[in-house]
Amino acid sequence: MLEIKNLHATVDGKAILKGIDLTVNAGEIHAIMGPNGSGKSTLSYVLTGREGYTVTEGEVLFKGKNLLDMDPEERAGEGVFLAFQYPVEIPGVPNTTFLKEALNSVRRYRGEGELDAMQFVKLVREKTKMLHMSDDMLKRAVNVGFSGGEKKRNEALQMAVLEPSLAVLDETDSGLDIDALKTVADSVNLLRRPENALVLITHYQRLLDYIVPDHVHVLAGGRIQASGGKELAHELEARGYAEFSAGAAA
């Protein structure tokens, strides 16, 4: 589904990604772990096309299409979703308006025709019910005054509504206490489908207790330094990133 080949990227002229290779197949969960400043968030922004992140070398194919040639909204239309580390507040825009606008944009892109107000409300109710969320959250302005946990659950709701093929979860565990983490992880697990894939970007192993990855990669110094099964995450937790960081510096 996703093929990253020799990806190099710079931010403000500074090289951050220095040759990433990664293949993600449908149905798989990949965890990308690494120390601060290793390029984890940069990778998520490069994949979603954020301005200011310049690809200098390499390619990214998504379902065989060149992802790097597309605008952010086209990538979203193709089915790439980023759950933000810091979900953004949009004052005055009700969550439901935002969701409807997003869903219909994606549907238009896919040539599926827009949902009308009634159809949309029905769909959203199903999703909030599935995720055990209260409908109150729909009326509030997007992420405004939400707790850390609510913001992350709201990301999960957007994911549920948009049904992406590939979801990248950027530090979804950051700023959450253990109960909130569990709730969000439960939501994400509910959204797993055999035809979809997940990339979890995380600093700590604890998220992986709840969303169990098939593959774990260690990102340090802009390259993937090691790959393995879920046991690699436990190793990292015990031994730290020091040896990989040292390897990256060399």
Place this chain on the structure above:
Amino acid sequence: MAATVETVERVRALDKYKYGFVTDIESETAPKGLSEDTVRFISAKKGEPEWLLEWRLKAYRHWLKMPEPGWSKVQFPPIDYQDSYYYSAPKSPTDGPKSLDEVDPKLLETYAKLGIPLNEQKLLAGVAVDAVFDSVSVATTFKKNLEEVGVIFCPISEAVKNHPELVRRYLGSVVPYADNKHACLNSAVFTDGSFVYIPKGVRCPMELSTYFRINAQNTGQFERTLIIAEEGSYVSYLEGCTAPQRDENQLHAAVVELVALDDAEIKYSTVQNWYPGDEEGKGGIYNFVTKRGACRGRNSKISWTQVETGSAITWKYPSCILQGDNSVGEFYSIAITNNRQQADTGTKMIHLGKNTRSRIIAKGIAAGRSDSTYRGLVRIGAKAAGARNFTQCDSLLIGDKCGAHTVPYIETKNRRAIVEHEATTSRISEDQLFYCRQRGMSQEDAVALVVNGFCREVMQQLPMEFAVEAQKLVGISLEGSVG
């Protein structure tokens, strides 16, 4: 990249003013230029009584001596008042249409293009329309429904003939002819506009709306609107504007006067979308409008809501004079400027009576190389014990070549009054736009969504029929402003 070029082309196409067309209806115009003769010509055309002609002439003579108001931030070359026509009427085979069937089909076609269904649809929507085409009102619908409850809703020229005592009593009583140069010019040469009278205790059964248009070449429009709400009555009035594209700047100097007596309430909403000029600001409308309401009665209320997106220059301060004890004035405003547009707009809340209250919520959005200023006066008179004001001004900047300014004036002569002013300025955030785009929205849809959120408090004040239209307009006005 092909996709990029295509997007640019599409944005450019959208950016062209959507209502840029001109109808070639023959106009019966006054001679070019402004003189006492022009004033007499207009008055004669309208078959006006002597007192009104005298009033116009007084205004004209005063206008000659008046300086242009110089305190606003807007800039434009001096206006050549002699280079304009001050009266034009669409020609009609009969003296005037009695029903829609008699209306010039070409005129109706123009309305259709502008998206104004002047037909039964409006009845279903509960909206009565008094359409101003150029300077003469050509059709007034739903009069009957209104007549049944005693509401008068007609062109002001008709009111002069049929209700002279009301017009004579209230015309110029809120905005005196000598108020400012633009209002003074209007007093001398106003050609049409609406007259509304709501009798005692009547709640007007429908939203009243007038669509103003400018159509003939080089014809400035000078509407005059007068709304009187008698004791215990209520009316909601809607005004909306779009105009065909032009090459030369057009002066528009309207005057709106509102009078609310004891326990009466007037809600006045405007969506203004006049031709703003091209990307360089050439050819847009100069919108120099004087709008003022007098809360004369106890417990009366006047509420202004405006969405200003058009015009090359907007100079407009819908105000309230809170004379009656416990009276309330409100001003809710959205002003959007793009390209080279300039807006200097705000309000004046003059607290004279006891326990009078006012609330001002102003949202300014500036994009391109435009300049947006909020200018507001809150004055508390010596006798206005217990008066309260709350003002909130928020500015949103899009890009780094535009300007937003907040200029509050606060004068208080009573120690038992409370005046609050809050102001913020922010930039549209890259984070917000990226967040929306990551969820599938185009850049332009993202801008429209974020800006509509920013304006929500004001949008909610608009009647439903207008709110939807206004939200779309926000998106249209900001097309091409980012990226």
